[in-house]
Each structure stands twice: as structure tokens, then as C-alpha cells.
Amino acid sequence: MIILFHPRATKPRNCRMPLAVLALAAVLEGRERYTIVDGNLDDDPLDAIITLIDNNDVILLGVSVMPGPQMVAGMDLSREVRRLRPGVKIVWGGYFPSIYPAAALNARYVDYVVRGQGEETLIELIEAIRGQRMLSSIRGLSYKDEFGLHHNNAERPMKGPDNFPWSPYHRIPVERYLRPSFFGKRTAVHHASIGCPFNCSFCGVHAAYGRDEKMESPERTVSILKHLVARYDADSVQFYDMNFFLREDHTQKLCELIAPLNLRWWCEARVDIMSRYSDKTMAAIARAGCTMIFFGAESGADWVLQDMQKGITTEQTLIMAERTRRFGIIPEFSFVVGNPKDPDRDTRETLAFIRRIKRINPDSEIIIQHYTPTPQPGQMYGNVDDKIAFPSTPAEWATKQWMNFTLRIDTSVPWLRKTTKELIDNFELVVASRWPTVQDIRAPRWSRLMLKTLSAWRYTFRIYNYPIELQWAHNFINLRKPKRESL
Numbered sequence: 001m002i003i004l005f006h007p008r009a010t011k012p013r014n015c016r017m018p019l020a021v022l023a024l025a026a027v028l029e030g031r032e033r034y035t036i037v038d039g040n041l042d043d044d045p046l047d048a049i050i051t052l053i054d055n056n057d058v059i060l061l062g063v064s065v066m067p068g069p070q071m072v073a074g075m076d077l078s079r080e081v082r083r084l085r086p087g088v089k090i091v092w093g094g095y096f097p098s099i100y101p102a103a104a105l106n107a108r109y110v111d112y113v114v115r116g117q118g119e120e121t122l123i124e125l126i127e128a129i130r131g132q133r134m135l136s137s138i139r140g141l142s143y144k145d146e147f148g149l150h151h152n153n154a155e156r157p158m159k160g161p162d163n164f165p166w167s168p169y170h171r172i173p174v175e176r177y178l179r180p181s182f183f184g185k186r187t188a189v190h191h192a193s194i195g196c197p198f199n200c201s202f203c204g205v206h207a208a209y210g211r212d213e214k215m216e217s218p219e220r221t222v223s224i225l226k227h228l229v230a231r232y233d234a235d236s237v238q239f240y241d242m243n244f245f246l247r248e249d250h251t252q253k254l255c256e257l258i259a260p261l262n263l264r265w266w267c268e269a270r271v272d273i274m275s276r277y278s279d280k281t282m283a284a285i286a287r288a289g290c291t292m293i294f295f296g297a298e299s300g301a302d303w304v305l306q307d308m309q310k311g312i313t314t315e316q317t318l319i320m321a322e323r324t325r326r327f328g329i330i331p332e333f334s335f336v337v338g339n340p341k342d343p344d345r346d347t348r349e350t351l352a353f354i355r356r357i358k359r360i361n362p363d364s365e366i367i368i369q370h371y372t373p374t375p376q377p378g379q380m381y382g383n384v385d386d387k388i389a390f391p392s393t394p395a396e397w398a399t400k401q402w403m404n405f406t407l408r409i410d411t412s413v414p415w416l417r418k419t420t421k422e423l424i425d426n427f428e429l430v431v432a433s434r435w436p437t438v439q440d441i442r443a444p445r446w447s448r449l450m451l452k453t454l455s456a457w458r459y460t461f462r463i464y465n466y467p468i469e470l471q472w473a474h475n476f477i478n479l480r481k482p483k484r485e486s487l
Helices: 020-027 045-055 069-084 093-100 100-103 119-129 205-209 216-233 250-261 280-286 302-308 315-329 343-360 400-406 416-436 445-461 469-477
Strands: 002-006 033-039 061-066 090-095 112-114 142-143 149-153 178-180 184-190 236-239 264-267 290-298 330-337 365-370
Touching: 002 045, 002 469, 020 033, 020 061, 020 119, 033 045, 045 069, 061 069, 061 119, 069 090, 090 093, 090 119, 090 178, 093 100, 093 112, 093 205, 100 112, 100 142, 100 149, 112 119, 112 184, 119 142, 149 250, 184 216, 216 250, 250 280, 280 315, 290 315, 302 343, 315 330, 315 343, 315 416, 330 343, 343 365, 343 416, 416 445, 445 469
Parallel strands: 002 033, 002 061, 061 090, 090 112, 184 236, 236 264, 264 290, 290 330, 330 365
Antiparallel strands: 112 142, 142 149, 178 184
8 A cells, every 4th residue: 555645734724635645646546555644634644644554555655745834744754654663665755855855865764755746756666666676767766775875866857737647536535625715615726737937046946846837738627627616516726836827828728618617716927928918818817717816026126037037027017917907806926035145225126116016006915025045056046055054854944943944934044134134024014914915714804904004104104113013913813914825
């Protein structure tokens, strides 16, 4: 038997379908005995996994790992499984081990690491465990030999979703994942592509999943959505693709097919691509039920965008602020503030730019994060290779200092002055209070009115220092700030 484990990453009320392990389950379906354990639903996943091991011939435990809380949960469980049932092999896959394979393999309880797309690599790893092939022949695999030395095999070329079977939804309690959201009462999730063709130097996605985006055909996407609607009564969906709108012809076809389903949905896109879309295509996107689009605006300074190799301009962001307002779609603009080259100037220009966006489209949701580099030797944005010593094991990544770094709670980077960081944080709080996010469906009307009233004078007069009353109000109300929902 193969056990696929999805460690806890969020509160049960916020959990979504574990797309990563479902993709692996799809290729195991009909050829291997397997089961899925989701730490977001199971109160004691360790007990569940140990019971499965004791009652079955388990040859492999696969753990899907994202940085942050999921990595910590995966680390704790993997360590205990190794202690209690040392004969079971453990493989880590997902974003964390794809970016940090050495750190993952430095853990005594991790035997193998799958980098990037894992479907075919997992099948071949199972064959190798059974003695049917050599580990060294498996693309996309990193592993330790009998002497503890690390081996990183060649990369595995990515394949599009159409090359693999559908997710086996019948193997999970789908009803427990269809949670209420701003978009509907039963919100599903779907991933219709893999990879990213852009070369943003601050991002690790292309390092993990390739520089070419492989897209699912519109017909397959809609067939899956129809199944989720008909079988599980889904009324909304969040698409987790890095670039949902990559080609206009693909977008037009997809929206034409989605429209009859009457779904409300969220996705991610780029301002440069969508700023070139025709009004006809924008209208089709709105008719198809698109309610909100996440854009990585990143900075309000073109010199920063050029340094980042982002490939967009501030003018394109302003164009999309206006166009989304005109077509009734709510934009989310994400900014990475405090770049290493000139954090003060970047902060000053970006905060002013955000105010321009709000004048054009007050409904814009603003997401502000400190710049935190992803380890990519020799190519990290801002030439910070020698300025930060990154952890070498999962246990180090799990410490408070590095968890705060990963989650951008307190980055403590050497180039960002304390006063600049405080300005960024205070501005974010003022904006989040002046325009409370529409996505918090639990917040009562009076709480939004109170925040707007308390923050109006600060925003009007640009007074961001010491927003004690807003901090108190947010602690009392517990209204969440608009933050991108993670894969």
C-alpha cells in the first residue's frame, strides 16, 4: 500500500481539496493500493497512519509539503513515523522539497525527494523500491545513498494536465471541502495548468515547476467543473493556476464553455496579458462568472519591475484597475515591498502608487508583503546571496525566526530599516481598515463601518504612524486582511 499524506496547513473550516495528493492518486488509481490521509480533516493523522501501516503492507509514505505550517506538520509526522515504524520509506514532494531538496534530505526521516511534477516520478520510485529499476534512472528524484551522500537526478520535463487522469474525487469526502466563501456556499478548487513561462527573479515557482506553462484543454476543465457541480453541488470555484489567462483564444473558449454553469470564480492573471485583451473578451470573462482576479503588481516603481524581470509596467496595472472596474470584476493587487536595492525609495513610490489605484478603482483589494528572497543561488533578486544564510534542515526552517520569515510576519532582512518596515505595516493596516476586504463573509456590517470610520482621517491626511486604535479594533473584530489563498 501507498499512503499519501497531506499535512495540516490551515484551520479545518478553511481547508480545500488536497489537489497535490489527488494528482498523485490519479496515477495510482487502478494500479496500486493507496489511501489518502488529510491532516486538515483528521484530528490525529499520526494514529491513522500508524494503524494503516500495522494493518497493511505499506511500502511508501508520500508527504506533500509547502513551506510554512504544512512543512512543520509534515516534519513532525515524518519524524514520528520513522521513530515508530522505521521500515517504512518516506518521500517528500511539493514546493518545499522542490526548492530546498538538500534541506529536506538532511532530515534523517526523509529518504527521497520528488522535485517538480511528481506523477511519473512517484510511479518509477515505487518500481525502484520493488527492485524493478535503479534510483539513478528516475528523473526528478533526489535521494541519499547508503553512505548518506545526496544524489540529484536530471530534471523531469513537465507534462500538461491532459496527459494524466482526472483526480479520483470519490476517494475523498468532497462535501467536507466545499466550504462557504465570498464566491459561494460550496466553493471547489481546481488547477488547470502547471508551470510558469515568466522569469520573475524574486519567485521560486519556475524553479520548482518549470519555465513553460502546460495548460489543460478548455473542454477537460469544463468537464471536471460539470462533474463537481452535478455530483457535489459546487456553486463556485477558485482556480489555483499561476496564470489562468495565458492566451486570449484559450480564454475565449474556456469562458464560453464555463458560462452555462453559472459559477462564480476567482483566478490569477498578469496585467500585461490582460491589458491587451479586447473588450469583447473582458465581457466574456465577466459573463462566465469571474468575480475576482489576483494580479501580481509587485511594485509601484517601473525601475523595480525591470530589476525583478517581472515583464510588466505600472501603467498596465493602472489599466487593469480601470478595466476591472468597468466590467464589474474585483481586482486583487499584490505588492512585494522593500526590495534590497533601495527599500526606502521602493516603499515610498509603491505606497503612492497604491493610492493611485484606489482613486481609479476603490474596490481594488490590496495585498502588501515584505520582499523575502527564495534561495536560488546566483540569481536571487537584489543580489542577496551572501546576505542571508538559509536553513539547512526542516527543523531549522520550523524555528520561530524562519517561520516568521516564510510567512512574512517578521522578515528581519538586513536591508530593511525598522522604520521602513513599520511604515509598510502601518500603511497596510490603514488601507485594510479603510477598505475592509469583501472576502471575510463572517464580518458583521457594523465592524466594517467602524473600521472605515476609524481609518478615514488617517488615509486622507496620510498619517500612518502609531495606528493603535486600528490595531485594537482589528484584534477585537478579528477581521482578516486580504491575503492570497495558498496551493
